[in-house]
Amino acid sequence: MKIVTISREFGSGGRELGKRLADALGVPCYDQQIIEMISQKKNLDRDYVAHVSEKDVRMFYPSTIGKHIIAPNYIGSQSVQIMAEQKKLIEELAAQGDCVIVGRCADLILKKYEPLNIFVYADQASKVARCLERSDEAEKLSPDQLVRKMKEIDKSRASYRAMLADSRWGSKENYHLCINTSRKEIKALIPGLTAYVGGWFSAK
C-alpha cells in the first residue's frame, strides 16, 4: 500500500501540491472531500464540519474558567464525534487503496500503513503572497491580520496533532520529506517529487 500524507503550513501550497502529486501518481487525493462526506453523513453544515475537523476542539470552549482547567469531559461532544468520524473515514479511505491525504493528522491515523509523510512549508512572505493570490477572503484582511490568521490556523493544526500524539507538528523528525515552497511554483516541483515518492516506496 502506497499512502502519502501531506501536512502543511497554511499558505504553503500543500493542498495544491497534494492534489497535483495525486494526479501525477494516478491515485485519489482526499482533502475537502472528507469534509463533504462527513457533513452529508451527519447532516451537518459543511463549514461547521470544516471548522471542527481540523481545529483543536478546545477552540469551542474556554480552556480555563478562572484558574481552573476544564476537565476533558467538558469537550463539546459533537466536535469529538466529528473528529472520531473523520478518523474512521480516513481509515476507510486508506483501506481502499493507494492515495494522497492532505491534513487531518492522517500521518498519525494511518501509521500502520507506513505512509510517506511529507511536510510542506514556506517563508512568511511567500505564504502571504500565496494566500492573496488564491483567496478573496484573504484580500479583505490587512497584511497583519492575515499573518495573525495564518499563525492561528497553524497553531490549531499543531494543537490537533498534540491531542493525538506527543510528537510535534512541523518538527522534521516526524516526516520523511520536508519541502520548502518559498518563491517556487508548485507545479514545477511535481515531476521530481513524483519520482522521489516512487523511489522512496521501492527503496529497501
Add this chain to the structure above:
Amino acid sequence: MKIVTISREFGSGGRELGKRLADALGVPCYDQQIIEMISQKKNLDRDYVAHVSEKDVRMFYPSTIGKHIIAPNYIGSQSVQIMAEQKKLIEELAAQGDCVIVGRCADLILKKYEPLNIFVYADQASKVARCLERSDEAEKLSPDQLVRKMKEIDKSRASYRAMLADSRWGSKENYHLCINTSRKEIKALIPGLTAYVGGWFSAK
C-alpha cells in the same frame, strides 16, 4: 549556476547522498577534497585540517576562564586561517561551475549563488547502524559512546554555523528540502532526488 549544498546529521548518509547526487547530475562533488587541498596548500596534517575545518574553533581553547568569557581575538589564529582558507576555496570551487558541496556551511558561504540547500537527517537507530556499517572506528565504541560521539559532532557543526549566521543548523526553515533517510537505502532515493533538483532549478 546550479549549486547544491548538503548539510547533514552525522551518520545520516548525507555524504553518500551528496556524492551519488553529484554523479547523477554529472557535476563534481566537493567534500573531503576540500580538506586535501587545504592541507596541501598550507602544508598541514590532513587530520588536523579535517578536525579544524568543520568544527567550532572554540573547541581549541576554553571559552571561559573562571567567569570571564574569552574575547574573540584569543581564538587560535591557525584555526581561523584554515577556516578562512576553506571559505575562500569553497567560493573558488563554486565559481568554476555547477557542483554539489557537502558540509562546511557552504549554504551560507555561497548564498549569492542561490544554491539549493538540502538537509539530510535520520533517526538515531538508523544513524548508529549506518556508522557501524561504514566505519571500523565506530565498531570500537560502545553504543552509548557512539551516540555521544555523533551528538558531539552534530553540536560542533551547529556551533560552526552559529559563528557564521544567526540561523539555526538543522532548522528546516534554513533549507529547501529536508530528507529523512531512516531505514532507507540512499541509492534508491537518488533518481527521484535528481529529478527534484532539476525541477527546482527550472521552477519559476
